[in-house]
Amino acid sequence: MSLMSKLLTSTLIATIALNANNVPDTKKLTKYVKRNVVKNPQVKVNGVTVIEAKTHKDLPGWTVLLTTIDLTYQKKEIHAPEVMFVKDGLITGNLVSIKTGRSYRNEIKPTVPETIYDDAHLLFGNKDAKHKILVFSDPMCPFCQEVVPEIFKAAKEHPEVISVYYYHLPLRRIHPVSDILTRVMHVAQKEGKTDIVEKMYTLKISPNEKDTKKVLSAIKKQTGYEITAAKIDAKEVKDAMKADESAAGRMMVNGTPTVYIDGQWDKMRDGYKKLVK
Structure with a gap:
């Protein structure tokens, strides 16, 4: 319960x-x-x-x-x-x-407020793209691994049509390792290394791994991205994670991936396909 x-x-x-x-x-x-x-x-x-x-x-x-x-x-x-x-x-x-x-x-979720679409969460696509896609996701979620990389791909191939705004929602009870991975993703995105965010969706690691040293070692080995524990433990990073989870609560998100297109909930998570035909 x-x-x-x-x-x-x-x-x-x-x-x-x-x-x-x-x-x-x-x-x-x-x-x-x-x-x-x-x-x-x-x-x-x-x-x-x-x-x-x-x-x-x-x-x-x-x-x-x-x-x-x-x-x-x-x-x-x-x-x-x-x-x-x-x-x-x-x-x-x-x-x-x-x-x-x-x-x-x-069946009903709030309309996305404009404040959600800020520069800090713009991951792929142009800021002035014709359509905005909002994603709440956890890289260890199997459903996210099927859907989210395809949304990324569509935005990268059609940046003038789709912009993707990405919010972290780690499901810590189901896969504790996501707590570390999402903080790494946040820092990588802030450094402009959006490819690292993508690579987290194919990272081979136990979902139950809680040892930060082991997780960071696996990330370095599999992606080439090197980061210290101190950097992901910074107050700014933890505050950003809390803010993302607060945004999820505001949008009544109760699972991942949750996707919105142009302000409205995309229940089937495949509406982006119609935008790039």
């Missing part, structure tokens, strides 16, 4: 007062969350922030609220992403199609 599932629980449909835009104010949302979503008495609900209100073609009349719930748990501040569906004075945390069994909770 994940930390978020311990803090939050699914809820039945509840009643709530709405304003003219079919969106409750933050005070009412906070009250709803305290009564119906957060059941753990050890968790303090500090407030709710609405990131975006959207509609969905399959859900006529419903407004989808993409929110962040601000919590305190064991003296730690946590910002938990949460989806809410609102219609005619009703609110719920999920809607499921009787016909298909499709859960809409996992």
